[in-house]
Amino acid sequence: MKDFLGDLDLTSAVGKIQDILEKIDKVQLNIAVTGESGSGKSSFINAFRRLGDEDPDSAPTDVVQCTKEPTAYPHPDYPNVTLWDLPGIGTTQFKADKYLVDVKFERYDFFIIVASQRFRECNVELATEIQKMKKNFYFIRNQIDNDIRNEKRKREFNEEKVLEAIRQDCIKGLGQANAADVFLISCHDLGLYDFNRLLDHIEEDLPNQKRHALLLAVPPITMEILQKKKEALRTRIWMVALASGAMAAVPIPGLSISVDLGILVSEIKSYYIAFNLDLKAEIKYVIKFSDFGPNVVAQLLGASSRVAGVESTAEYLFSLIPVIGSAIAAGMSFATTYYMLNKCLDDLANDANNVLMKARSTHAE
Template sequence: MSNGKGKRSSALHIRSYAAIVFLLCGLFRRTWITMFEDYRKITQEDLEDIKESISTQDLPSAINTIKEYLKKQDLVELNIGVTGESGSGKSTFVNAFRGLGDEEEGSAETGPVETTMEPEVYLHPKYKNVKVWDLPGIGTPNFKADKYLKLVQFERYDFFIIIASERFREWHTQLAKEIMRMGKKFYFVRSKIDSCITAEKRKKTFDQKKMLDTIREDCKNGLRKIGIEDPVVFLISGWELGKYDFNLLQERMEKELPHHKRRVLLLALPNITLEINEKKKKALEANNVKVALLSVCAATVPIPGLLVALDFVIFKTEVETYFNTFGLDDSSLQKLCENSDKTIEELKSQMKSLHFGLNLASMLPVLGAASLVVAGSAFEYVASLIPILGSVAAGAMSFITVSTMLKRALDDIAEDARNVLMASVGTTV
């Protein structure tokens, strides 16, 4: 009798376990199918090269190899040329785009007269491969668009931003047409919108939306008159970059950039709107598969301690990237405090991701717990998708563990960035 009960109990446990595994597989299937859309960014040959390289190294050397690979993955260069009339606010835009004020260290020189006599490059403070060029002013009587572009070496720029602080003039359209003729992209930006609003607010009939629509349409009409058939104009304030048309501008730039440069643009954008915050999250999430696959190499290399050490290095490196990209590192938070009425303690109180202690002792239990959560037949699904894993269970398990932890960390850090942004402007979500 007891044997019969035992068999029924075992069968019940097996069915319960199977149901749980089925649910887990369904969950992971939905999650990783989405993530694998970006799998093409790393090939089986890449993984095999990395595996071959670290298989002949000792533990410290192997870890350094992976660290260097992680550093090199975002070295795609992006060059942005910013041009316009003297005093149009192009240097202020160069600074704001890089998240700097006009008087901060490393900022472009600004002033009421032209201060840029030749192309001046300004590196992004966090992404040195993103270069914003402050180009000499246009609009002199002898201005010739073709000679100007040759002077500034037009071929090095991915796209141009043409800035005007009042109406667009003949030399703006000359430059735009020459840029088009040479096969490059450009964007018309009407700057100093905050000054226009301040001036118009004195009127009793002031209507901000109506005023902005009027300015935009006036710019478009002016461009049509000087030969631009279907102009798009973005209204921008260098002092309040998150307002007005900046989201529309970055969406257009992202859409028209080659695929391999979109990620670089998104990561470099200042984290000043909720829309940018969400785009950054998606760009980082798309990289999780590529990064997690590196742990597979360690699972198939017989170096004692390599798998745990590399999983930790990969996770630590990516989490640090998340904090920097979302502007949650200490230096970025301090800068945000200076531009708002919040203290750094108040901003940090909005952050729950501070519990990601980036040391090996604190991470081992977390990584181990993740392995238990995803244990079962879920790894077989992942193994079937990744050729290099084959039937190596350790590799599949390591992949799932790292990618799961990265997703969890990214979700928390992106939410923190959203909360910090809202707190800094005094708004609740």
């Protein structure tokens, strides 16, 4: 924060911050999903977008693809993140170089190649060609749940060994084409196997702002992902708080409270969305978005009835602002917003963790 502010006065600092915050939400991330027909491209896209295969906005699965056009599937909550369902590879006259030109390869930030048991040469050709175009690809061996189910029937079943054998088999199959890695996943339960590791690798390769977009959009399906989301959301709290504080410094009586609340509420909403908490009953702040108001803020401050005669601590704090003057109001507003957002982020991340653990234990039963 200190580095950022430097010699800037408050007004220009806030202008710059608002600019940054606005731009963050508009950073485009385009993910190409390619591979053989039937490997699970569309299923992967649906799982990533947290949509069931039956959802009206989902990518149709299990249909023979006749179109040669990539289909765009913007993320429902983060429309700046788009997954592209590319035509299946491996048809009789497959030419990787022509394919990449046809699908407009330059449009994508990276490629995900999805393969299933039927691993064929076309995967290698495609991987090689993508590398030639100086783009990153990540090789996914999908439908691992099927392999595990089949292998479980054998007497000497050892999951780790099975997974390692599949991984080695793919690495061998890719041969020279691939200095990189192979990631085992199941679209039917994306949080299992190598999904965390896949995310680590993609993250590492992306520039900062695109990484941020990815972390917000990735489904919150593992503890590791929740942690990353929390950290990503935390990085912008000081900016939001400063913008809110500066708003309060505008010397118009009575303005500060509504402006603060607006910024605060929209930031908290974004936490709900990032953690996918909007529909869950277990959450701590059981409120609909439309109900956000001073009472909710009071709840966030954690003291609803401690101040006698004043409805809530929050309202009490806010009521002081016009009296003590705009400069202090700015500082207070900054501190209050900063404190509340941090607390709220921790609480909601915790709730998300509990929801996830509960889902996992139900799943295991």
